[in-house]
Amino acid sequence: MTDPHRFVRTSGRLMAAIWLMMSLCCLLPPDVLAANAILNIRHWVAPDHTRIVIDTCERTRYQMVKKGQVLSLYFRNCEVQESIPNSILLNKKGIEKIQHESVGKYRHKVDFFLDKKVKTRVFNLKRVKDKPYRIVIDIEFPDVEKKELEERAEARQQQRDRIIVIDPGHGGDDPGAIGQGGTYEKDVVLEISRKLRTHLNQQPGYRAFLTRDGDYYVPFKKRLKIAREYGAAMFISIHADAAANRDARGSSVYCLSVDGASSAAARILANKENLADMVGGSPNGDSHEASDPIILNMCQTNTRNMSKNFGTLVLNHLERVGHVKFKAVQEAQLRVLKLPEIPSVLVETAYISNMEEEEWLKDPVFQSRIAETVGNAILEFEPSLPLTPPASPAVLVRHEQGAGAGKKGVAVAASSAPRPSSGKAKGPSSSSVQFHRVKRGETLLKIALRYEMSLSELARLNSMGISDPLLAGKRLKIAQSVTSETSEETGKREIKKSSLSQISEPEGQGSVFHKIKRGETLATIARRYRTTPDNLLKLNGRTWKDPLYAGNRIKVKDDGHGDGVPDGGSADRAVKIAKNRDSLRGASSTSSYEVRRGDSLGSIAREHRTTVGELCRLNSMKIGDALLAGTTIKIPETAVVAESQEERTVPAAEATSTRRKATGHITYRVKRGDTLDTIARKHKTPLNVLLSLNKMKLNDPLYANQSLKLPRESSFF
Numbered sequence: 001m002t003d004p005h006r007f008v009r010t011s012g013r014l015m016a017a018i019w020l021m022m023s024l025c026c027l028l029p030p031d032v033l034a035a036n037a038i039l040n041i042r043h044w045v046a047p048d049h050t051r052i053v054i055d056t057c058e059r060t061r062y063q064m065v066k067k068g069q070v071l072s073l074y075f076r077n078c079e080v081q082e083s084i085p086n087s088i089l090l091n092k093k094g095i096e097k098i099q100h101e102s103v104g105k106y107r108h109k110v111d112f113f114l115d116k117k118v119k120t121r122v123f124n125l126k127r128v129k130d131k132p133y134r135i136v137i138d139i140e141f142p143d144v145e146k147k148e149l150e151e152r153a154e155a156r157q158q159q160r161d162r163i164i165v166i167d168p169g170h171g172g173d174d175p176g177a178i179g180q181g182g183t184y185e186k187d188v189v190l191e192i193s194r195k196l197r198t199h200l201n202q203q204p205g206y207r208a209f210l211t212r213d214g215d216y217y218v219p220f221k222k223r224l225k226i227a228r229e230y231g232a233a234m235f236i237s238i239h240a241d242a243a244a245n246r247d248a249r250g251s252s253v254y255c256l257s258v259d260g261a262s263s264a265a266a267r268i269l270a271n272k273e274n275l276a277d278m279v280g281g282s283p284n285g286d287s288h289e290a291s292d293p294i295i296l297n298m299c300q301t302n303t304r305n306m307s308k309n310f311g312t313l314v315l316n317h318l319e320r321v322g323h324v325k326f327k328a329v330q331e332a333q334l335r336v337l338k339l340p341e342i343p344s345v346l347v348e349t350a351y352i353s354n355m356e357e358e359e360w361l362k363d364p365v366f367q368s369r370i371a372e373t374v375g376n377a378i379l380e381f382e383p384s385l386p387l388t389p390p391a392s393p394a395v396l397v398r399h400e401q402g403a404g405a406g407k408k409g410v411a412v413a414a415s416s417a418p419r420p421s422s423g424k425a426k427g428p429s430s431s432s433v434q435f436h437r438v439k440r441g442e443t444l445l446k447i448a449l450r451y452e453m454s455l456s457e458l459a460r461l462n463s464m465g466i467s468d469p470l471l472a473g474k475r476l477k478i479a480q481s482v483t484s485e486t487s488e489e490t491g492k493r494e495i496k497k498s499s500l501s502q503i504s505e506p507e508g509q510g511s512v513f514h515k516i517k518r519g520e521t522l523a524t525i526a527r528r529y530r531t532t533p534d535n536l537l538k539l540n541g542r543t544w545k546d547p548l549y550a551g552n553r554i555k556v557k558d559d560g561h562g563d564g565v566p567d568g569g570s571a572d573r574a575v576k577i578a579k580n581r582d583s584l585r586g587a588s589s590t591s592s593y594e595v596r597r598g599d600s601l602g603s604i605a606r607e608h609r610t611t612v613g614e615l616c617r618l619n620s621m622k623i624g625d626a627l628l629a630g631t632t633i634k635i636p637e638t639a640v641v642a643e644s645q646e647e648r649t650v651p652a653a654e655a656t657s658t659r660r661k662a663t664g665h666i667t668y669r670v671k672r673g674d675t676l677d678t679i680a681r682k683h684k685t686p687l688n689v690l691l692s693l694n695k696m697k698l699n700d701p702l703y704a705n706q707s708l709k710l711p712r713e714s715s716f717f
């Protein structure tokens with residue numbers, strides 16, 4: 001250090017490092033540029049950071065110095081636009097004011113007066129679309145970030161509700177698409193998302209959260225992280241479409257594709273939406289991290305099918321609100337949907353570039369309709385949706401099997417932390433942990449597959465990222481089996497939970513196995529075997545996040561334990577919860593149903609309490625296939641036996657006769673925000689009965705104060 005010039009000669013990079021250490025300065029980028037100008041200084045406020053953006057004409061070189069609570073950026077060869085005042089009083093969280101002054105010839109200094117306890121991050125953004133070169137100064141609040149993290153963990157651990165994470169697209173410096181009338185996509189999608197959150201939060205058993213709740217940009221990575229931290233059962237990204245063709249209109253639904261886009265239009269859309277990180281400003285927004293094949297592989301059958309089935313349901317519901325652009329779910333490589341373990345869709349609600357639809361998008365009534373439509377699709381999809389997964393994931397470990405032929409492989413079900421019974425605090429639980437020593441050449445995926453865990457689970461268990469480097473010799477946690485729990489009343493109490501899964505049990509003992517076919521989901525398999533997805537998970541010692549692989553076998557029935565449900569403390573409780581929640585039990589035989597005008601797969605599925613996927617399977621149809629009035633399709637017989645108090649058992653045949661018997665009606669006055677769907681639901685009347693009674697079609701508009709006939713007695717469900 002005594003002779004810094006020696007270092008200069010040795011290595012420029014080293015010199016820079018030393019310079020950085022000594023003076024807290026840094027130089028970016030190294031090339032010297034001609035005269036430059038600061039065009040504008042703007043700011044955005046998020047809960048966990050305040051962002052200052054400096055627009056410049058050219059790529060900008062600056063020196064950064066931090067003295068106490070003042071951060072200064074020095075610019076050379078740079079002027080400041082006259083319209084920018086010398087002192088900007090912000091008084092926003094983390095920053096009081098910004099001042100700038102010239103310091104010598106062609107040198108300019110911008111000072112940021114910061115609060116205590118903030119972290120700063122400064123980075124450059126390239127030109128993109130209509131954005132100039134930008135320097136971003138993020139003033140971050142670690143205490144808020146920590147609190148947010150804790151809140152998410154808490155929501156996740158409560159495990160009482162299905163958690164839906166809603167992602168309003170764009171935000172902050174990224175307005176998204178802009179309508180001819182000047183409407184910003186980021187604003188309308190935030191409104192729709194907030195309404196969807198409200199709608200879902202009004203439903204028992206649901207909690208909804210937003211990835212952003214204000215006008216600021218959230219990078220893709222963080223949006224996905226938020227969904228994971230909440231342990232979301234579903235992730236829905238809300239957007240508005242745009243096209244050069246001003247006539248383009250209608251909504252569409254996208255899910256993640258692993259191998260290219262389903263159409264040219266889908267590819268264009270993905271390219272456009274994927275720009276958000278660069279426009280909105282993410283430090284690594286332009287680094288095109290290669291599509292990680294492991295991550296994409298992990299988007300396994302179950303999640304993908306669930307996303308697609310759910311997307312189809314959303315489309316079916318959207319059809320009732322307005323025009324749908326594509327009748328089938330589109331697939332594209334959308335970065336915001338890269339959630340291998342969480343069913344995720346992106347909804348393009350309408351075309352903001354179409355003048356009429358732009359007006360709709362601004363209209364709170366339309367916003368509510370879209371929100372309720374998507375929300376109702378979630379409610380209809382509920383039987384396939386898992387409850388929020390446990391915080392410490394349940395994993396299944398199969399030890400290497402002994403060579404002896406008759407020797408059973410030892411299956412250890414590592415149960416999750418037990419669900420706390422309502423109102424009782426959960427005490428600490430002791431756990432026994434098993435490890436795997438990483439060998440040369442092993443990947444996380446390989447290890448996950450070996451222990452029949454999902455990659456994300458393995459990563460989470462070891463507090464590492466899916467793509468973190470894996471060094472030989474590292475000890476990886478591969479199972480965590482909880483052996484005791486403490487309850488407030490009884491103190492320590494031992495509960496054995498090892499009987500949850502014995503996957504290597506011989507088949508001769510009455511257990512029934514099912515070979516998973518392509519396109520099947522836990523829900524369809526559960527229905528087929530008259531059980532619930534939760535039961536299947538219990539039976540196989542899996543968590544709902546574990547991917548289903550076509551060709552694999554899962555246990556669907558375990559005669560030794562009656563209903564396929566093992567006995568035992570927490571298992572019992574969990575099953576009870578499962579029973580209360582998933583009160584569906586399907587039958588394997590079918591009956592037929594004549595398609596009526598206005599029917600969609602979604603409406604039929606809904607009416608018969610089955611899923612679109614199941615209808616498709618039964619009728620060898622594809623989602624999006626035309627449904628002609630007058631044709632007959634198969635529906636699962638006695639589609640449902642409902643077990644909750646207000647839901648009585650109604651076999652399909654009986655329901656039909658009830659429907660015929662229903663005579664006489666009452667009048668209902670339509671309220672603002674009502675949809676045919678919500679009215680039907682509220683009055684427990686099948687939608688088609690409501691339609692036929694009022695001689696309406698599904699897409700007919702509904703006006704506030706309009707009179708609707710409703711059956712006098714709602715004896716349908």
Ligand SMILES: [Zn+2]
Nearest residue numbers: 169176239240
């Ligand atoms: Zn968008």
